[in-house]
Amino acid sequence: MPMTGPRYPDLIARLPATVPFVGPEVQERMRGAPFRARLGANESVFGPSPKAIEAMRAEAAEAWKYPDSKSQDLMQALSAQLGVGMENIIVGEGIDGLLGNLVRLLVAPGDPVVTSDGAYPTFNYHVAGFGGVLHKVPFKDDHEEPEALMATAREVGAKIVYLSNPDNPMGSWHPGERIEAALDALPDCTLLVLDEAYIEFAPDGTAPRIDADDPRVIRFRTFSKAHGLAGARVGYGIAAPDLIQSFDKVRNHFGMSRVSQAGALAALNDPGWLADVVARTAQARERIAQIARENGLTPLPSATNFVTVDCGRDAGFARAVLEALADEGVFVRMPFAAPGNRAIRIGAGTPADLDILADALPRALDAARG
Amino acid sequence: MPMTGPRYPDLIARLPATVPFVGPEVQERMRGAPFRARLGANESVFGPSPKAIEAMRAEAAEAWKYPDSKSQDLMQALSAQLGVGMENIIVGEGIDGLLGNLVRLLVAPGDPVVTSDGAYPTFNYHVAGFGGVLHKVPFKDDHEEPEALMATAREVGAKIVYLSNPDNPMGSWHPGERIEAALDALPDCTLLVLDEAYIEFAPDGTAPRIDADDPRVIRFRTFSKAHGLAGARVGYGIAAPDLIQSFDKVRNHFGMSRVSQAGALAALNDPGWLADVVARTAQARERIAQIARENGLTPLPSATNFVTVDCGRDAGFARAVLEALADEGVFVRMPFAAPGNRAIRIGAGTPADLDILADALPRALDAARG
Numbered sequence: 086m087p088m089t090g091p092r093y094p095d096l097i098a099r100l101p102a103t104v105p106f107v108g109p110e111v112q113e114r115m116r117g118a119p120f121r122a123r124l125g126a127n128e129s130v131f132g133p134s135p136k137a138i139e140a141m142r143a144e145a146a147e148a149w150k151y152p153d154s155k156s157q158d159l160m161q162a163l164s165a166q167l168g169v170g171m172e173n174i175i176v177g178e179g180i181d182g183l184l185g186n187l188v189r190l191l192v193a194p195g196d197p198v199v200t201s202d203g204a205y206p207t208f209n210y211h212v213a214g215f216g217g218v219l220h221k222v223p224f225k226d227d228h229e230e231p232e233a234l235m236a237t238a239r240e241v242g243a244k245i246v247y248l249s250n251p252d253n254p255m256g257s258w259h260p261g262e263r264i265e266a267a268l269d270a271l272p273d274c275t276l277l278v279l280d281e282a283y284i285e286f287a288p289d290g291t292a293p294r295i296d297a298d299d300p301r302v303i304r305f306r307t308f309s310k311a312h313g314l315a316g317a318r319v320g321y322g323i324a325a326p327d328l329i330q331s332f333d334k335v336r337n338h339f340g341m342s343r344v345s346q347a348g349a350l351a352a353l354n355d356p357g358w359l360a361d362v363v364a365r366t367a368q369a370r371e372r373i374a375q376i377a378r379e380n381g382l383t384p385l386p387s388a389t390n391f392v393t394v395d396c397g398r399d400a401g402f403a404r405a406v407l408e409a410l411a412d413e414g415v416f417v418r419m420p421f422a423a424p425g426n427r428a429i430r431i432g433a434g435t436p437a438d439l440d441i442l443a444d445a446l447p448r449a450l451d452a453a454r455g
Numbered sequence: 456m457p458m459t460g461p462r463y464p465d466l467i468a469r470l471p472a473t474v475p476f477v478g479p480e481v482q483e484r485m486r487g488a489p490f491r492a493r494l495g496a497n498e499s500v501f502g503p504s505p506k507a508i509e510a511m512r513a514e515a516a517e518a519w520k521y522p523d524s525k526s527q528d529l530m531q532a533l534s535a536q537l538g539v540g541m542e543n544i545i546v547g548e549g550i551d552g553l554l555g556n557l558v559r560l561l562v563a564p565g566d567p568v569v570t571s572d573g574a575y576p577t578f579n580y581h582v583a584g585f586g587g588v589l590h591k592v593p594f595k596d597d598h599e600e601p602e603a604l605m606a607t608a609r610e611v612g613a614k615i616v617y618l619s620n621p622d623n624p625m626g627s628w629h630p631g632e633r634i635e636a637a638l639d640a641l642p643d644c645t646l647l648v649l650d651e652a653y654i655e656f657a658p659d660g661t662a663p664r665i666d667a668d669d670p671r672v673i674r675f676r677t678f679s680k681a682h683g684l685a686g687a688r689v690g691y692g693i694a695a696p697d698l699i700q701s702f703d704k705v706r707n708h709f710g711m712s713r714v715s716q717a718g719a720l721a722a723l724n725d726p727g728w729l730a731d732v733v734a735r736t737a738q739a740r741e742r743i744a745q746i747a748r749e750n751g752l753t754p755l756p757s758a759t760n761f762v763t764v765d766c767g768r769d770a771g772f773a774r775a776v777l778e779a780l781a782d783e784g785v786f787v788r789m790p791f792a793a794p795g796n797r798a799i800r801i802g803a804g805t806p807a808d809l810d811i812l813a814d815a816l817p818r819a820l821d822a823a824r825g
Contacts, residue, residue, distance in 0.1 A: 090670035090697055091646040092614065094563035102703035110523040123520070132519045141515035141714060148511065148718060149502045149683040150493070153480035178548065182707050193464035214705050244462065276461040300460035313519040316713030327460055333472035335584050337552050342712040343686030344511060348518060 096194055096216045105206040109416050121414035122441040124432035127253065127283075127391050129313035131365055131435070133348060134358035137314065140351035144344045152343040159350045163321060166353060169297035172326040178340050180282055180305045180320040185211045186336050187303065187322070191244045191276060192217040199238045200247040201229040203254065203422030205280065208247050217244070224425060227385055227393075228257045231267035239272040246271070249280035251287050254420040254430050256387030261293035268293070271301055276328075279304040282320075285311035286363055287388035300325040310390055311362055312352040317345035366390045369433035376443045377431075380450055391432045393420065400426040402453060409449035415442055466564055466586045475576040479786050491784035492811040494802035497623065497653075497761050499683035501735055501805070503718060504728035507684065510721035514714045522713040529720045533691060536723060539667035542696040548710055550652055550675045550690040555581045556706050557673065557692070558615070561646060562587040567611040571599040573624065573792030575650065578617050587614070594795060597755055597763075598627040601637030609642040616641070619650035621657050624790040624800050626757030631663035638663070641671055646698075649674040652690075655681035655729060656736055657758035670695040680760055681732055682722040687715035736760045739803035746813045747801075750820055761802045763790065770796035772823060779819035785812055 109126055113119050123130070132138075156176040164171045177183040184207060192198060194216030200208060202221035212219050220241050222233045229252050238246040248267075251258035264279065271277055281304050284292055295302050303324035309315035319341070322329070352358070373392040374384035383395040396403045400423065407419050407429050419429045434442065479496060483489050493500070502508075526546040534541045547553040554577060562568060564586030570578060572591035582589050590611050592603045599622050608616040618637075621628035634649065641647055651674050654662055665672050673694035679685035689711070692699070722728070743762040744754035753765040766773045770793065777789050777799050789799045804812065 089643045090695060091561050092644045093560060093701070094566075096563075097560050097701070097704060100704040102700050104524060104703065104708045106524075106709075108521065108524040108709065110527065111525060114527065126521050128521060129519050132516065138515045138518070141518065142512040144686075145508045145511035145515070145714075145718070146502065148508070148686040149499050151478065151496050151498060151679070151685045152688070154474060154476075154478040155481060157480065157484065178707065178710050182710055185707055190463065190467050191461055193466075196464075273459045274462045309521070315521045316514075316518040318522070318710060318712050325460060330472050331463070331467070333474065334467060334470040337548065337555055338474045339476075339478065340548050340552055340688060342688050342715050344515075344714050345712050348515070 100214060103210070105210045112411070112416065116411065118414070120416040122434055122438040123416050124434050124438060124442065125416040125418040125430070126315070127310065127389070127432055128315045129310060129362060129366070129390060130433065130438060131313060131362045133313035134352050134355040136355045136358070137312070137348045137352040141344045141348040144347035148343055150343060151339050152341045152346055154338040156341055156346050159346055159353070162350055162353050167323065169323055173297040173323055173329060175322045175329045175332045176341065177320055177322070177336060179309060179318040180280065180307050181207050182318065182340070183305060183320050183322050184208050186332055187278065188212055188215050188217065188245070189335050190331050196244045197241040198245045198247070199234055199241065199243040201234065203420050203425050204229065204247060204249060205253060206421060224255065227255045227425065228252070228259065231259065231263060232270065235267050235270040238275045242272070243275045245276050245278055247278045247280065249282070250291065251283045251388040253283065253389065254393060254418070255425055256385060256389045256391055256393045258287050258291050258388040261290050264293035265295070268295070268301065277302045281305060282307045282310050283389040285359060286366055286390055291388060297323050298325050300327065303328060308349045308352055311359055312349070313362065314345070314348055314352060317342065317348050319345050319349040366433040369439060372439050373431050373433070373442070376439065376446060380446050385428065391430050393425070393428045393430045395428045398427065403427055403429050405453035406449055409452035410445060412452070413445035413449055415445050470584060473580070475580045482781070482786065486781065488784070490786040492804055492808040493786050494804050494808060494812065495786040495788040495800070496685070497680065497759070497802055498685045499680060499732060499736070499760060500803065500808060501683060501732045503683035504722050504725040506725045506728070507682070507718045507722040511714045511718040514717035518713055520713060521709050522711045522716055524708040526711055526716055529716055529723070532720055532723050537693065539693055543667040543693055543699060545692045545699045545702045546711065547690055547692070547702070547706060549679060549688040550650065550677050551577050552688065552710070553675060553690050553692050554578050556702055557648065558582055558585050558587065559705050560701050561614045566614045568615045568617070569604055569608045569611065569613040570617040571604065573790050573795050574599060574617060574619060575623060576791060594625065597625045597795065598622070598629065601629065601634060602640065605637050605640040608645045612642070613645045615646050615648055617648045617650065619652065620661065621653040621758040623653065623759065624763060624788070625795055626755060626759045626761055626763045628657050628661050628758040630660050634663035635665070638665070638671065647672045651675060652677045652680050653759040656733055656760055661758060667693050668695050670697065673698060678719045678722055681729055682719070683732065684715070684718055684722060687712065687718050689715050689719040736803040739809060742809045743801050743803070743812070746809065746816060750816050755798065761800050763795070763798045763800045765798045768797065773797055773799050775823035776819055779822035780815060782822070783815035783819055785815050
């Protein structure tokens with residue numbers, strides 16, 4: 086057999102084979118046992134709407150058909166609910182998939198891109214993958230700082246500036262007005278990527294008022310969080326028609342699961358379930374905060390489906406707590422960058438999940454201290 | 456509102472917003488009525504295994520969890536069934552998604568790529584999308600011509616040469632030995648993409664014997680055709696470990712639907728259903744051939760789940776027949792390039808589907824002639 090293999094372009098040859106996150110199933114295989122409480126991936130343990138489950142079950146028998154390349158039914162429902170035109174919406178394989186397409190559309194090798202240090206690593210993965218140069222702005226008081234992001238974007242001439250509101254992994258948020266004000270400082274020809282994956286959990290007024298036709302912004306939302314459909318891979322973007330249409334240059338047109346399209350549509354049409362999930366998530370956040378305080382830790386305010394808990398020491402200690410929790414069968418994650426990495430990030434669990442957490446955390450802290 | 460929008464790199468600015476295929480749902484919306492027989496997308500009308508449907512239904516309630524980023528259970532089952540190592544397999548969002556990743560891994564702007572004129576347009580879409588330069592080799596006697604593809608690959612110094620066996624859209628095939636022989640003529644550092652989407656329908660011996668560790672080849676297979684899961688978006692590649700691992704540089708790691716992973720695994724574990732589908736597909740091909748002959752047309756031999764039917768005149772006539780069939784509610788497609796575009800491509804339907812075809816075709820031919 087010949088030994089020659091394919092020739093990779095320089096950009097690809099230099100890229101590491103990596104993964105933005107080590108998934109819980111991978112960790113379970115490494116530890117040789119399933120987790121007892123799955124609280125690390127910001128999933129909705131309350132599950133999707135029963136109507137979404139029923140819609141997916143019904144569509145399973147139709148899975149021999151390719152999906153509708155335009156996700157028309159879902160697009161129409163989104164258009165009606167959001168009050169924006171269908172020409173302002175792109176549906177894709179989760180925000181992850183859409184971020185990949187967006188970076189491909191805008192970032193050529195060497196192009197500058199701005200984000201916060203410790204913000205969503207999958208965005209960074211895509212930027213690196215297309216040869217972009219990342220400029221990272223520190224969090225300030227555990228918040229992404231819109232004004233500093235804009236200033237850096239101006240300084241480096243960024244193609245894209247990424248901002249999540251509410252943010253992951255700290256759970257913090259800004260009122261919409263602050264985003265609107267920062268937008269005035271966005272440099273010409275820089276696109277603001279506003280990641281609103283957690284917006285359904287946030288207080289009223291967190292979403293800025295931005296015209297869907299505004300060419301300076303694309304906002305992303307998802308069915309993975311409040312709608313409980315992370316495994317279905319459905320996200321969407323809202324932006325000006327020119328940018329939306331550009332996705333048709335590069336996207337995998339028939340890439341959506343047909344079953345997922347049906348599930349997302351049914352989820353969107355069940356606002357009662359959504360409201361219930363949001364309420365149960367708020368209760369779970371309270372309980373996590375209480376458990377944290379009972380153990381001498383400091384829960385940070387959260388407008389998401391997780392609570393980031395300051396462990397009160399350095400990153401090494403937080404890492405030790407995380408690992409001791411994993412030994413107890415409790416899957417959590419932690420912020421990647423300082424100063425957030427003094428904390429662990431605990432997802433809103435069911436009452437049973439949080440009983441396990443309450444039981445395990447004292448022992449995990451002992452182990453981490455010992 | 457400001458008028459400035461994002462700055463696109465030259466490559467992107469020059470790309471058309473396009474779609475490799477106009478999907479049947481899009482066509483149904485354009486014509487204002489559903490098709491009576493859906494025979495144009497090479498789907499399996501016989502559906503997925505009932506066990507796959509059941510597995511997807513069960514997994515729907517678990518759709519709140521992100522998918523396993525490694526598709527481990529499916530990978531293990533594929534590894535066992537194919538007799539190749541897990542390090543030789545990559546699972547992705549259909550062959551379409553994997554082709555996109557592969558082209559991204561190998562093709563820099565200006566790089567030459569070779570395919571057959573009229574072969575899979577989604578591959579061409581990805582090559583254009585990454586700035587590759589396509590060189591097209593004509594079909595010969597309604598077959599892709601491996602020797603000519605290799606010769607052109609050598610002449611232009613191709614990064615990739617694409618070959619499907621059996622092929623779409625003609626349905627023709629070569630014995631595996633001919634692919635093996637052609638591989639000897641593959642230039643150094645050119646990768647052969649062997650698309651075996653239809654291999655389950657083909658006679659024994661159609662799949663060439665290629666060592667999974669051979670660095671010169673990646674072969675793609677899918678759950679979209681014989682397994683009846685086109686809407687689930689699950690395909691896989693078999694190649695040397697170095698190339699397989701490279702996908703981890705660029706792929707959407709959490710891009711698979713969790714429900715689809717479960718469906719594909721169950722489908723793989725139901726060889727009886729697969730055999731039944733293959734048998735019913737062969738019967739349908741016979742019936743299509745008979746209907747074609749009864750109408751004075753010439754069915755071409757097929758090792759796929761469709762029959763390409765020579766309409767006996769030029770591309771304009773074939774197009775007229777296709778459009779007249781659509782007016783009758785029968786969705787078929789036709790090859791894009793000469794000389795295949797003298798034909799229409801009819802998918803293996805259920806007996807009820809083919810009754811509709813048999814009824815509609817004489818009128819469609821009259822309309823096309825008139």
